[in-house]
Amino acid sequence: MDERANADELMEQKFGDLTVQINRGQCIASSNCIKLAPEVFELDEEKIVSFKQDAPEIERERLIEACDICPVDALVVTDSCGNKLVPR
Numbered sequence: 001m002d003e004r005a006n007a008d009e010l011m012e013q014k015f016g017d018l019t020v021q022i023n024r025g026q027c028i029a030s031s032n033c034i035k036l037a038p039e040v041f042e043l044d045e046e047k048i049v050s051f052k053q054d055a056p057e058i059e060r061e062r063l064i065e066a067c068d069i070c071p072v073d074a075l076v077v078t079d080s081c082g083n084k085l086v087p088r
Contacts (some may be wrong), residue, residue: 013051015040015063017080024048026074033075036066049074 011022020040027048033041034049040058044050067075067086077086 011050013055015055015058016060018060018063018085019078020051020063020067021076021078022049022051023074023076024050026072028072028074030071032069032071033066036069037063041066 009024011024013020029043029047029049031043031049034043037058040052040055040063041049042052064077064085067077068088070087073087075086076084078084
């Protein structure tokens, strides 16, 4: 296993009626999500996307777009009913 072995974990956080899940093992650090939602996402010391501590609420559609732009579908968004919104 490579140096990112401990990156193979899932992170999850709620934003309003949305739940965002980060598959850290899948992340390639393109930073596209950070460009669209810098108040929510950041690269950690392992250069893998993670949630910012105490991330504020964000506009629903902008959060969905920030997750949808991930080139490797490392971000998954579900609504309060469990419907998967991202990846589409």
